[in-house]
Amino acid sequence: MRIGQRVLLASVGIYLLLFFGPLAGFDLFRVIGEIANKPSTLLQQLLIGLANGSLLALIALGYTLVYGIIELVNFAHGDVYMLGAFMSLTVIGAFNVDKGSSPAIKATAIVVAFLSAVVFTAGVNALIERVAYRRLRNAPRLAVLISAIGMSFIVQNVGLFWGSLRAFFPIMGVNSAAPKAFPDLIGRIDVFKDILHIDVPIAFNTKDLLVIVMASVLMIGLRLFVQYTKLGKAMRATAENRDAAKIMGIDVDRVISFTFLLGGALAGAAGLLVGLYNNTAVFTMGFTAGLRAFTAAVVGGIGNITGAMLGGMLIGILAAFSDQYFSSRWTNAWVFAVLVMVMVFRPTGLLGESVGQKA
Amino acid sequence: MLELKDVHTYYGNIHALKGISLTVDDGEIVTLIGSNGAGKTTTLRTIQGLIRPRHGTITLNGEDLTKVPAHEITSKGVSQSPEGRLIFPRMTVKENLEMGAFARKDKDGIKRDMERVFTVFPRLKERISQKGGTLSGGEQQMLAMGRALMANPRVLLLDEPSMGLSPILVEQIFKIISELHAQGTTILLVEQNARMALSIASRGYVLQTGEIRLQGPAARLRDDEDVRKTYLGEH
Known part of the structure; x- marks a missing residue:
């Protein structure tokens, strides 16, 4: 049997398994029926998917930036994002604000939390590179990968420990491992109905707006930075060929450090936004979100910045649809099935390209 | 020397x-x-x-x-056009040349050297906004040399x-x-x-x-x- 046929058969198998196996056979028709019955739900889920997807994209960018430059899957990245959420929670706790506080205090708390989280996670991520990866720069790939997995566990346990410090940070609550309540500082004011006074069947509230706007601003900013600034160009040059970059006079170690700073900062921003969006933070959140964000980066074409954004959105929307029309317990199966499909049919990812040098 | x-x-x-x-x-x-x-x-x-x-x-x-x-x-x-050229395939010809001048701060000098490279290699000027990876082998060699010259070595x-x-x-x-x-x-x-x-x-x-x-x-x-x-x- 030819490889192509095998691949086709395997994909059809996965497809059938997902549609007809666990879901007893008739879900496709049920889903079509549901969409036809109430199309606005589809739009609603699209919006939810966009909001969640832009958060995933922010995390995915950290994976893709680092992979692009040193070809390492920084497993600790998801956990750094968790630290961002914990840092934000700690700062907001120190401000002692909650839903009822005045808007000015809430806004100050959010801005300070944002800055602290971003600076903190950027620093932690760069520190991880310095202690756990730099000395292994010329070691076999597997060594760095294992080091990254080790860092992931260490950071996760830092989160667990941090969560136990209720003596210093009362906001952490009684149980160190339990999800923490993240104060709802944004509120859910419907943008269409309550602000614009337009009657539409879908809900789009201030939280969705904040998350989508913030994530877009950060992503566009990153894209422009990498495209046009001298340091951004140095990042691209280092990613394309490290020796050539050295010959150009680029301090490659500094550029790599900076890349980790940048990825960490985006993860910190995502940590705060997720906290404000979902109003919960838990020390394992980095592991689960990291897995999905990594998938998003790979689906989009790892190493490709636009790809990570696109992948994040796609995975976010897919997850929202799965949550709505199938069952949230099947969402991970869907997400990783898409990963498998992309890997089989387009191993470079959707936007991945391989521009080689000609002889 | x-x-x-x-x-x-x-x-x-x-x-x-x-x-x-x-x-x-x-x-x-x-x-x-x-x-x-x-x-x-x-x-x-x-x-x-x-x-x-x-x-x-x-x-x-x-x-x-x-x-x-x-x-x-x-x-x-010291600058070089390395073995295998090692141009940056996804960066444009112009960006490749700019990278060559990465270590320099004299903007006027960089501009002058860019002009000089284009005089020596007119082909590169025609390809200025093309990605390095799309150039022919000979053009890539010119780019590698031009890039090295941009350092004014x-x-x-x-x-x-x-x-x-x-x-x-x-x-x-x-x-x-x-x-x-x-x-x-x-x-x-x-x-x-x-x-x-x-x-x-x-x-x-x-x-x-x-x-x-x-x-x-x-x-x-x-x-x-x-x-x-x-x-x-x-x-």
């Missing part, structure tokens, strides 16, 4: 350079010829600081380079600029190297095409398994019986 004294370089346990000593004086073209694996590229990588010598010294105008980080060696005046290292190019292009590239030399650029040229290299160089070194076998004025090397047999393919 550039001087290597008893340089020993290792790849792990492999003794790649076994005591190389050579000099390149101001305004010279010096060529380093030898067969595959003789250590030509290793010599250039060692000068650039991409690999560190275990023994010996490399000096540029008397300043020791062996302890200087690779990225600073460029700003001290005191000494330009060229690693096999003729590799993989058609005979017409090889002629053209060597003509350009002579022009650069005439304009005052100091060049250390590594070549397998010994005939071409010796025709434009003032002096040459013959490298064999990590050691300098022969050295002298290019004309004398051209007449040397061993060189003719081994590197020029004459009998």
Whole structure:
């Protein structure tokens, strides 16, 4: 049997398994029926998917930036994002604000939390590179990968420990491992109905707006930075060929450090936004979100910045649809099935390209 | 100007350079010829600081380079068009050239050198916004050389600029190297095409398994019986 046929058969198998196996056979028709019955739900889920997807994209960018430059899957990245959420929670706790506080205090708390989280996670991520990866720069790939997995566990346990410090940070609550309540500082004011006074069947509230706007601003900013600034160009040059970059006079170690700073900062921003969006933070959140964000980066074409954004959105929307029309317990199966499909049919990812040098 | 004294370089346990000593004086073209694996590229990588010598010294105008980080060696005046060109395939021709001037801060000088590169390689100007990876082999070689020139180097290292190019292009590239030399650029040229290299160089070194076998004025090397047999393919 030819490889192509095998691949086709395997994909059809996965497809059938997902549609007809666990879901007893008739879900496709049920889903079509549901969409036809109430199309606005589809739009609603699209919006939810966009909001969640832009958060995933922010995390995915950290994976893709680092992979692009040193070809390492920084497993600790998801956990750094968790630290961002914990840092934000700690700062907001120190401000002692909650839903009822005045808007000015809430806004100050959010801005300070944002800055602290971003600076903190950027620093932690760069520190991880310095202690756990730099000395292994010329070691076999597997060594760095294992080091990254080790860092992931260490950071996760830092989160667990941090969560136990209720003596210093009362906001952490009684149980160190339990999800923490993240104060709802944004509120859910419907943008269409309550602000614009337009009657539409879908809900789009201030939280969705904040998350989508913030994530877009950060992503566009990153894209422009990498495209046009001298340091951004140095990042691209280092990613394309490290020796050539050295010959150009680029301090490659500094550029790599900076890349980790940048990825960490985006993860910190995502940590705060997720906290404000979902109003919960838990020390394992980095592991689960990291897995999905990594998938998003790979689906989009790892190493490709636009790809990570696109992948994040796609995975976010897919997850929202799965949550709505199938069952949230099947969402991970869907997400990783898409990963498998992309890997089989387009191993470079959707936007991945391989521009080689000609002889 | 550039001087290597008893340089020993290792790849792990492999003794790649076994005591190389050579000099390149101001305004010279010096060529380093030898067969595959003789250590030509290793010599250039060692000068650039991409690999560190275990023994010996490399000096540029008397300043020791062996302890200087690779990225600073460029700003001290050494740049190269490396083996395999190593252009940045996803960056445009213009961005590639800008990267060549990365270590510089003199905006006017950079602009002037960009113009100079376009005068030497008009083809690059036509391709200015094209991605490096879409250029032909000859154009990529021009880009690698132009990029190296953008550093405004005191000494330009060229690693096999003729590799993989058609005979017409090889002629053209060597003509350009002579022009650069005439304009005052100091060049250390590594070549397998010994005939071409010796025709434009003032002096040459013959490298064999990590050691300098022969050295002298290019004309004398051209007449040397061993060189003719081994590197020029004459009998």
